[in-house]
Each structure stands twice: as C-alpha cells, then as structure tokens.
Amino acid sequence: MKYFRSHxxxxxxxECLSKGAxxxxxxxxxxxxxxxxxxxxxxxxxSRIGDCAxxxxxxxxxxxxxxxxxxxxxxxxxxxxxxxxxxxxxxFVAPPKVVTxxxxxxxxxxxxxxxxxxxxxxxxxxIDDYIAEDGYAALEKVLGSMTPEQVIEEILASGLRGxxxxxxxxGRKWQFARAxxxxxKYMICNADEGDPGAFMNRRVLEGDPHSVLEGMIIxxxxxxxxxxxxxxxxxxxxxxRTLRIAIDQARAYGLLGxxxxxxxxxxxxxxxxxxxxxxCGEETALMASIEGRRGEPRPRPPFPxxxxxxxxxxxxxxxxxxxxxxxxxxxxxxxxxxxxxxxSKGTKTFALAGDVNHTGLIEVPLGINLRExxxxxxxxIKNGKKLKAVQIxxxxxxxxxxxxxxxxxxxxxxxxxxxxxxxxGFVVMDEDTCMVDIARFFMEFTQDESCGKCTPCRVGTRxxxxxxxxxxxxxxxxxxxETLEYLCKWIKTTSLCGLGQGAPNPVESTxxxxxxxxxxxxxxxxxxxxxxxxxxxxxxxxACTGCTVCARNCPVNAITGQRRQLHxxxxxxxxxxxxxxxxxxxxxxxxx
Amino acid sequence: xxxxxxxxxxxxxxxxxxxKRKAKTTSGDVQITVAMGTCGIAAxxxxxxxxxxxxxxxxNLTGVIVKQTxxxxxxxxxxxxxxxxxGQPKVTYGKVNVERARQIMKEHVVxxxxxxxxxxxSA
Amino acid sequence: MSVETTEVEGIEPAVxxxxxxxxxxxxxxxxxxxxxxxxxxAASDPLQMREELIPILSDINQTLxxxxxxxxxEVGKQLRMPVSQLFSVASFYxxxxxxxxxxxxxxxxxxxxxxxxxxxxxxxxxxxxxxxGPGETSPDGKWTLxxxxxxxxxxxxxxxxxxxxxxxxxxxxxxxxxxxxxR
Numbered sequence: 088m089k090y091f092r093s094h095x096x097x098x099x100x101x102e103c104l105s106k107g108a109x110x111x112x113x114x115x116x117x118x119x120x121x122x123x124x125x126x127x128x129x130x131x132x133x134s135r136i137g138d139c140a141x142x143x144x145x146x147x148x149x150x151x152x153x154x155x156x157x158x159x160x161x162x163x164x165x166x167x168x169x170x171x172x173x174x175x176x177x178x179f180v181a182p183p184k185v186v187t188x189x190x191x192x193x194x195x196x197x198x199x200x201x202x203x204x205x206x207x208x209x210x211x212x213x214i215d216d217y218i219a220e221d222g223y224a225a226l227e228k229v230l231g232s233m234t235p236e237q238v239i240e241e242i243l244a245s246g247l248r249g250x251x252x253x254x255x256x257x258g259r260k261w262q263f264a265r266a267x268x269x270x271x272k273y274m275i276c277n278a279d280e281g282d283p284g285a286f287m288n289r290r291v292l293e294g295d296p297h298s299v300l301e302g303m304i305i306x307x308x309x310x311x312x313x314x315x316x317x318x319x320x321x322x323x324x325x326x327x328r329t330l331r332i333a334i335d336q337a338r339a340y341g342l343l344g345x346x347x348x349x350x351x352x353x354x355x356x357x358x359x360x361x362x363x364x365x366x367c368g369e370e371t372a373l374m375a376s377i378e379g380r381r382g383e384p385r386p387r388p389p390f391p392x393x394x395x396x397x398x399x400x401x402x403x404x405x406x407x408x409x410x411x412x413x414x415x416x417x418x419x420x421x422x423x424x425x426x427x428x429x430x431s432k433g434t435k436t437f438a439l440a441g442d443v444n445h446t447g448l449i450e451v452p453l454g455i456n457l458r459e460x461x462x463x464x465x466x467x468i469k470n471g472k473k474l475k476a477v478q479i480x481x482x483x484x485x486x487x488x489x490x491x492x493x494x495x496x497x498x499x500x501x502x503x504x505x506x507x508x509x510x511x512g513f514v515v516m517d518e519d520t521c522m523v524d525i526a527r528f529f530m531e532f533t534q535d536e537s538c539g540k541c542t543p544c545r546v547g548t549r550x551x552x553x554x555x556x557x558x559x560x561x562x563x564x565x566x567x568x569e570t571l572e573y574l575c576k577w578i579k580t581t582s583l584c585g586l587g588q589g590a591p592n593p594v595e596s597t598x599x600x601x602x603x604x605x606x607x608x609x610x611x612x613x614x615x616x617x618x619x620x621x622x623x624x625x626x627x628x629x630a631c632t633g634c635t636v637c638a639r640n641c642p643v644n645a646i647t648g649q650r651r652q653l654h655x656x657x658x659x660x661x662x663x664x665x666x667x668x669x670x671x672x673x674x675x676x677x678x679x
Numbered sequence: 680x681x682x683x684x685x686x687x688x689x690x691x692x693x694x695x696x697x698x699k700r701k702a703k704t705t706s707g708d709v710q711i712t713v714a715m716g717t718c719g720i721a722a723x724x725x726x727x728x729x730x731x732x733x734x735x736x737x738x739n740l741t742g743v744i745v746k747q748t749x750x751x752x753x754x755x756x757x758x759x760x761x762x763x764x765x766g767q768p769k770v771t772y773g774k775v776n777v778e779r780a781r782q783i784m785k786e787h788v789v790x791x792x793x794x795x796x797x798x799x800x801s802a
Numbered sequence: 803m804s805v806e807t808t809e810v811e812g813i814e815p816a817v818x819x820x821x822x823x824x825x826x827x828x829x830x831x832x833x834x835x836x837x838x839x840x841x842x843x844a845a846s847d848p849l850q851m852r853e854e855l856i857p858i859l860s861d862i863n864q865t866l867x868x869x870x871x872x873x874x875x876e877v878g879k880q881l882r883m884p885v886s887q888l889f890s891v892a893s894f895y896x897x898x899x900x901x902x903x904x905x906x907x908x909x910x911x912x913x914x915x916x917x918x919x920x921x922x923x924x925x926x927x928x929x930x931x932x933x934x935g936p937g938e939t940s941p942d943g944k945w946t947l948x949x950x951x952x953x954x955x956x957x958x959x960x961x962x963x964x965x966x967x968x969x970x971x972x973x974x975x976x977x978x979x980x981x982x983x984x985r
Contacts, residue, residue: 207749207752211747215695216700323717342683348684348686349686
C-alpha cells in the first residue's frame, strides 16, 4: 500500500460543490504536481466537515487542520505554506464554531417554551436553581393575594385543557373538585406516561420537577386538598429519584408540609411508583393501583372529583398540565390564552420520533400545522426519503397520510381526522414503512396491555391482532378487511375505558388511508414496503465481492459461498432478520 | 436548609439565589454541566461524568464546578457536556464519550481552547 | 480541592440480580418482614399497611428476584389478606414476577420508535444470541429475556437494558458484545 504523509479531505457536499469544491480539488492536485509533492500528499473526497456555509472546506490530516472559504487562487499559497514549509496557513483556518446558549438552548424554528423552559437549563436537584428562575413565585402570589376561587377563575380564563390527551378543561375539573363537600381531598399527578415514543413527561420530571410540584400545590390550594400523589411509572427510575429529591428539598424549605409560608394552608406530596401496567395511565385504574389493587378501570360516573381515591374527592391532572399552572398564575390567563387556537390554548409538547432529521422533544403553540412540525421543527425526512404517514397520539392514535399535513394541531381537528392529541407522541414514518405492519404493531401493544376486565377490549383486540398477524405473514384471506372494520366499530363503541375505545384507531386509520397496502398483502401476497417477513426474500446480487462478512454474521448459517465469489442465501433456512443486509459494505444484499 | 416561613423570606431567598448564580458566572470559575437525563445515561453520560471528575482530581483543578442537568432536547447528540468559563458564552459539546471528555478537560477547561469539531452546531 | 459536585450515583436498579438458588423459608420471611418495615413501617394496623401493598411486593420482588409462593403466604399473614387476592395483584403487574428469573434480566424496548429504527433486527439478534424467547429463562439460570414498555429515550433507540444498565443506539452487531460484559 502506498504511504502518504498527508491526506487532504475535500468536502463535496452539494453546497460546497456549488461553491466550486471540485475546482479547488483539481487546483490542489495540479499544484501538488507542480510543487513536486503529489507522491507525499493524497487528495480525497469527503462530506460534512463543517456546515458548508463557508465552503469549499477541507481537512488536512494528520494535523487535523480545518481550512474553509478557499478559492482556486488561494491554492498555490496554501500548498506552499502547509505542505512545503509545514506552516499552518492561518488566514484560511475555519473559525471555531461556538454556539451560544441563546442559539442552542434550542428553541427550534417555531418552538415556544413554556413547560420546557427550564429543562436542560437548571440543575433539577437544586431547588435554588428553580427559585432563581421565578420558581415558587406563583405559589407566593397565590398564597399571598388570591382566594381559591380566584385561582380557579384564572385557570378557567386561560383555557388550559388536560395535556394527558383527553383535553378536559382544567379549571372545570378544579371547580368540580372544589364543589365536592367530602374531606379529605386528594390531588393526583398522572406521571404514568406509558405511550411508546412519548417522553415529554419524563423530561419535565427529570429536568424541572419543581414546576410540577408547584402546580400541584397551587391546585391543592384551589380545590382544598391536603395531600397529593405523583403516580410515576417504574420505567422512569431517574425521574422517580429526581422527584423524591425535589420533594425532600421543598419540604426542607417548608414549601410542602404544615402551614406553607405561614398561610395556614397545609399540603404534602408523595411519589407512588407503578409496577408496569400501561392501563394504569387511565385515571380510575391509576387510583386502584395507588390503593394497592389490580389497576383495572371502572365505569364513570362517579367521577374522581366526587368519588376518587379511597372514595374521596380527587383531582387528577397530567404532569404537563400541572407544569403549565405556575406560568399561567405568574404571567396571567390572558398571556396564555394568547397562544393557540380558539378552543385549544397554549403550547403542547410533542415527542418527535421516527424518520425525521431532528428527533426529540419539542414544544409548539397549538394550532401549528403538521407540515410545519415535520419540515420546519423536525427539519424534514431523513435521508431525503418521502413521507408516508404521521402517527399522532400514541398507540390509540391514528396514522395520517400526507394529505393531512396542513391540518392545524388542536384537540378538535385531530379528532376529526381520526386520531387524538393523546399525550403527544409524534412518530413520522417514511416510504419504507409498511402500514399493515405498523397497525399490527400497535395492536400487539394494546392487546398486550388490555387489562382484561371488559370483553370487547380483551377478546376483540386479540381477534384483530390474529387477523393482522396472518395478513403480515402472507396468509391474509378475502374478507379480513371487512372483519377488521366490523371489529373496529364494536370495540370502539362498547369498551369500558379509553384504552379499548382507542385501540382500533391505528387499524381504522390505516384501513382508511392505506387500504391498498392491505389489499396488496392479502390479494397479491406482496408487501409494498418490503417489510413483512412472510412476503419478502433476501437475495445477494452481483455487487457481492465475496468478502464473507454476511456469511460470518448470519445467525442461522443460511449463506454459503467461497471467498471472493458471489454468495447465496438459502431462502429455506433464512429467518429474514436482515443482519446480512446491515453488515454488507457493498449494498449487495437486496430484498425481493 | 432552613425552612422558609413567610412570603417575605421566600422573596429574599430568590434574591439570594439569583445573586449566587450571577456571582458564579462572573468570578471566572469554570462550570461544567453534564446532561444526565435517562437519554444521556443510556448514551454513556455516567462514564462521561466519571471522566470529568477523574480529570479534575487527577490534575488537582480548582475553581471547577461540576453540575448536572436534565435532558436538553437533543437526545440524539447525547452525552452532552456544557462548559462555561467565567462570563464567556457557554459551549455545548455533543457525543462526549470518555476520550472526548478527557480531551475537553485538558484542552478547553485547562488550555482554554474550544474543541470546535465536537461543538454542537446550531440548527 | 474546591470541586462542588452533585452526587452522582447509580439509578435505582429496576431489577436486582440475586444469586440464583431456591430461597429458604426463613430467607423469604425475612425479606417480607424487611419489605413491610421499609415500606409501611409507620403503619401499625394491617388495614393501613394494605395501602402500601404494591410498594411492598415490588420491594420483595427486588430482594428475591421474584415472588415465591411462600412470600404470598407471609404477606397474607402480615396484612391479613387472602393469598388469592395477593396473587391476583401480583400477576397483574408486569414488573412483579411470580416465576424465578435469571441472574441477569435482559429487557428490550419493543415500542414503535425503537421498532422503526432497527429494533426488529436487534430483537432478532438478541433472541438468537440468548437462544431465548420473550419471557423465557435460560436453563442454567443465567439469563431472563423480557420485553419492556417504552422507557422514553426513543431518540437513542433501539434500547436495551441489562439489569440496571441502559444501552442506547444498539445495533445487532453490538448485542453479543454487550452481553459478554455480564457473567
């Protein structure tokens, strides 16, 4: 192998190319020949050195010097300085990219941060950090100058609705709980964020736990409760720990406990950890779980505001709902109501996941449309692929195709489109996703999590899953689509709680918008996205160099072939795990 | 932690907290913040944190404050480490594994040189 | 040294792996009593203790690795509850196990965000490497393979948890490497 003392990597991304990267490369090679260095320095193409804004850019190794903003005329000087004289040509060294907090911290385009304002900014385990950010100032205002009625009035006027998904007006809920005469009353924070792909509550609990505590204390004052529970799922050990630390610190300061800030109002909070049951996110099931029973839902009425935990009046809100409260009290209902649409006020956090360039949590004003979220906030689909569908609202939400991208995100519009706000799951799927497989996947989830108390959910979801499974396996029959539709309708209308009522949504919406994919599976025995194992075959094509990597990695030894010769996959042994395709360096494994 | 018994005391406490925060950023101290949400931990933030602490101890560094924070919303770039020296703008590094953490400690915290190749680019 | 640090300790283990042997009746009883003392120490009468039933069961589950039948008998005695009712509660929650588990519990996130970023391949590789299906324990008592619901770190998916260690951005090729760390 030839040895070079230096390697020059020139960025040939489209933006650098448009600024003349190839001309610079040619000039480099010419100049290296002219100065007799071509045997010592190798010029190669690369991509993504920097952000191409000051292209053409190149890196010189082994020194790791990053040059940028070069033109053809600069090359003779650069070659002479760097490669002949061995000095770094300072004037072309790319400036270090320092990103300030303001640029990074990071509201993406169109983001507005209310609930997430402190996340990643403060130390969640230090109450003073929160206090320095106006923390507990809302509590101070409430205890110092507001009656419980005024607090409820403010929350009502803000238009805040339940962020757990159902969207019930928070102020109304508080009114009901306040109106109940029985005592003691309880406040519950639903932190059983079980929707796969949704982790906004985790982030708030881990990053800004005191905002939730403060919201609960204010709510407790408003409804007249003396005790609060945060029901947090066991899958969030870090959140549980952070919450416990926050509660201890708030107690030490006297912000929880007897006679808070000398106001005569007493309130304390305890964390309860779940034990792994999705249905416990349903409020009546959640209360059963706190009481130490099986977390099964019960019919309502009576509503928790009348008869909740241990039969006492109880107010349940979600983490995000509580986290909004201190801000509303401090900045006023008017400020909050200034964001969003007529019926959906404020902001909502979403967990962006799937095939988009920017995944993670975002907080946007309600009323923003799906297109803005996908293409502006999430910066579009990964790898330049095409969007196929957006799944909103968690496992009980629906899949929406491209035609819906201009719909605003608010409680009513989403419901009309066949999905739900849910707690804020937002999974973007590209063209390589099989919608039948996705529907089967969600059904597997709800079927597994069905608590079994009511028949439509327990048996119905099972039947639906069996049908979806056989369609994916390539054994779909004529009539399966109709049976699915029939089951969707009845499970939706007859199930006891939100889990069963929402379970058919992924199937119903994919049947509506991607019916042709179901038909291709059933009638043509073909998976258009090439995902369903029963309907695909892996093959090795001529690009194979016979490197043996696939054969060595195949878990079932289905690949044979001599070194440097075309390899072959035995379809009868192959389990279609796709590992061969993933390890192949030559794109020689294809799906048929 | 003394209990706060009145609204007045809470207000005073907030003033102090704000003053304390200001003092930290103007005194020339170095503040290193490691994002330790579950996402960070899964990506190896615990090892990163250990490396940071280890470097401080091994080199007897003084005036360095190590803090943690929650998820900052750029989970795909975890582990994330933020370095703030005195009043200078905060520099945020992404994908900070143990080696990078050690390098950041040596070259940026001690040497004052920003390692631009690891800095998270603004979107 | 003027290093001001916030304490960084291990997250509370979701699953503790006890040495795998059959627990003696005394050991089970001790674990139950310790759990009740820890979780419901303040309560004096059994009715009040019942409010803490799930934390108590979780505690025992952590100490012993699972809930053996003798544990139900002992809890029933202390809280004056029928064993059938205790079993009904325990069998409802995924994290409470009524079957013995391996020394190491491997949990794989089976949720959609992980599924669409290559989770399926990792799951296949995992089952293949351990020669176990979901919910199974290896005959030598070393491994138990389980699925878990979403743990909310989807941006670093696919996610794999071994005991209390969380691994993000896992590829099929890394599976054996990760498992090899555990003895």
